[in-house]
Amino acid sequence: MNSPSPHSHSPSPSPRTLLLRGMLAGLLAGAVAFLVAYLLGEPRVDAAIALEEAAAGAGHDHGAQAPVSRTLQATAGLGTGVLLYGVALGGIAALVHCYALGRIGRFGPRATAALVTGALFVTVTLVPFLKYPANPPAVGDPDTAARRTALYLLMIVLSALLAAGALLLGRRLAPAVGNWNASAAAGAAFVAAIAVAYALLPGIDEVPAGFPASLLWEFRLASLAVQTVLWATFGLVFGFLAERALVSPPAPKKAVQPTS
Known part of the structure; x- marks a missing residue:
């Protein structure tokens, strides 16, 4: 007689369950991506704004003309945008995972999450980015x-x-x-x-003449790094959460009664 598998699939949860877990994973991924965006992207944005102000003349003050201060844009504004973006993408990826599970091969929930996340990263982020990369302020x-x-x-x-x-x-x-x-x-x-x-x-x-090529590519690489971290974090977190929802824990072993 074959011994039972240490892990068994639990009854399939509703798409709503995976949707909520995907949105939670997207929220956590957005928080990590915000840190990367703040540390890598914002210094390049500030440098580009400085060049824009210098080109416009000493009387041009970006912070004074903007309805929201630059500090608020770089903190609360950036954080809110990235978090909402992560939640939205997490929900979409969770629904794709629901469809793909069991239809793209005999992969478990965590492996399926990794495949779906990688495919969505390539499709939604990498392919469009290579054709139309992000640009800093003063470009466009x-x-x-x-x-x-x-x-x-x-x-x-x-x-x-x-x-x-x-x-x-x-x-x-x-x-x-x-x-x-x-x-x-x-x-x-x-x-x-x-x-x-x-x-x-x-x-x-x-790209205007005279704009530093190094700053342009640093900004674009930072933008791609933010997206990569967002998707990678989501794939790891959602794979863990999906496996917890779809795979039952191992059944406890019964104690063997000693024979008299």
């Missing part, structure tokens, strides 16, 4: 802000649709060529489709 024409935002959102939508198409392609190919070959073909198709989208969508280059 205010008159084209709406156009730049629309192009960035379009890149996110295209990336998500192409990722979904690659997933469907891999599932269709798997019975004929095996899971490994199907995954490789789907990944190659996704990369090729993204390359075509990059080529067809217009580029944006509004």
Whole structure:
């Protein structure tokens, strides 16, 4: 007789349970990302603002003209925005996890959370960032802000649709060529489709002459670091919480009665 598994899957919790855990994980991830943004990103923002004020003349005072003080922007404003962003992404990722669990292979809740988190990071953050990277203050024409935002959102939508198409392609190919070959073909198709989208969508280059290239790239790397920390922290925390919700603890061993 086979011995029972030390861990067993508990009855599947409702999507609401995983949604709440995903939002909690997103809140914690947002708190960690806020620290990274404050330590890495804000010094670059201050440096860019200083350059902007210097270019506008000594009479230009960014802090005086802004309806919210720069200190408040860099603390409470930044923290609130990052926390809300983390909660929203956590909820979306939790719902994707609910759908993916058991449908992308025989992975447990924690491994599924890691795969879903990695896929969402690539789709929602990395692919759009490589085409339209973040810019510090003083970079970008205010008159084209709406156009730049629309192009960035379009890149996110295209990336998500192409990722979904690659997933469907891999599932269709798997019975004929095996899971490994199907995954490789789907990944190659996704990369090729993204390359075509990059080529067809217009580029944006509004960096003013004389803006320090080192400051620009430091800001962009800091922005990417914030996103990477956010998703990595979420994946670790949500994987732990999802496993706690979906996997029962090991059953206690019964004491063996001594034979007389």
